[in-house]
Amino acid sequence: MQDDDKRLAAEAAVAEVQDGMLVGLGTGSTVRFAIEALGRRAAEGLGIMAVATSIDSAAKAAAAGIAVRNFADVAQVDLTIDGADEIDARLWAIKGAGGAMLREKVVAAASTRMVVIADATKRVDAIGAAALPVEVLPFAREFVTARLSRLGARVARRAGLTDNGNIILDARFAVFPDADTLAVAIDEIPGALGHGLFLTEVDAAYIAHDGIVTRLER
Numbered sequence: 001m002q003d004d005d006k007r008l009a010a011e012a013a014v015a016e017v018q019d020g021m022l023v024g025l026g027t028g029s030t031v032r033f034a035i036e037a038l039g040r041r042a043a044e045g046l047g048i049m050a051v052a053t054s055i056d057s058a059a060k061a062a063a064a065g066i067a068v069r070n071f072a073d074v075a076q077v078d079l080t081i082d083g084a085d086e087i088d089a090r091l092w093a094i095k096g097a098g099g100a101m102l103r104e105k106v107v108a109a110a111s112t113r114m115v116v117i118a119d120a121t122k123r124v125d126a127i128g129a130a131a132l133p134v135e136v137l138p139f140a141r142e143f144v145t146a147r148l149s150r151l152g153a154r155v156a157r158r159a160g161l162t163d164n165g166n167i168i169l170d171a172r173f174a175v176f177p178d179a180d181t182l183a184v185a186i187d188e189i190p191g192a193l194g195h196g197l198f199l200t201e202v203d204a205a206y207i208a209h210d211g212i213v214t215r216l217e218r
């Protein structure tokens with residue numbers, strides 16, 4: 001059921017893709033459905049290329065028959081389709097449970113339009129219950145941990161490394177601070193390379209619940 005909703009939301013977003021577009025592909029289990037749908041449209045003759053926000057999505061896109069460009073060669077993306085861990089009515093989102101939020105934010109910033117796809121479990125009244133992932137230079141691990149703690153977070157280091165060779169610290173807040181202030185505060189920590197607060201990037205969201213897709217537009 002949840003997978004059916006993920007697929008429906010993904011297909012609604014992929015319907016926005018037009019011939020000639022450079023499409024940004026997010027990361028995660030919902031995006032996997034978008035990649036499959038986009039692959040089907042490409043097989044039917046839609047002339048698109050893609051950039052991917054993770055090694056995993058690049059591999060899935062290539063397997064689906066989608067031509068993937070190296071984002072390092074790209075300055076502008078037409079439409080990016082990505083998932084989220086939480087999204088609210090203001091289209092504020094927390095991303096990064098899949099660990100790709102740094103590349104996802106870069107690609108989102110490069111995009112003319114960014115669309116989030118999600119099943120209804122991701123739709124919240126106000127973001128902040130999910131862990132907020134922060135990608136951190138390994139060299140700065142304890143320093144950034146201390147700075148995040150000072151902001152009121154309980155901090156846990158996630159196992160493994162990101163596609164960029166960095167670590168992730170998951171920050172949880174008993175009471176979520178003002179999101180704008182928090183984003184600025186984390187942006188100002190040297191060694192914190194990126195975080196999962198997306199407050200300005202999302203232009204629209206397709207949220208599916210029991211087979212019905214709702215579109216939210218900024």
Ligand code: 5RP
Pocket residue numbers: 026027028029030031082083084085094095096097098099100101104
């Ligand atoms: C990865 C992300 C994902 O888009 C987010 O975690 C949602 O993933 P899923 O669709 O698997 O629930 O931000 O960094």
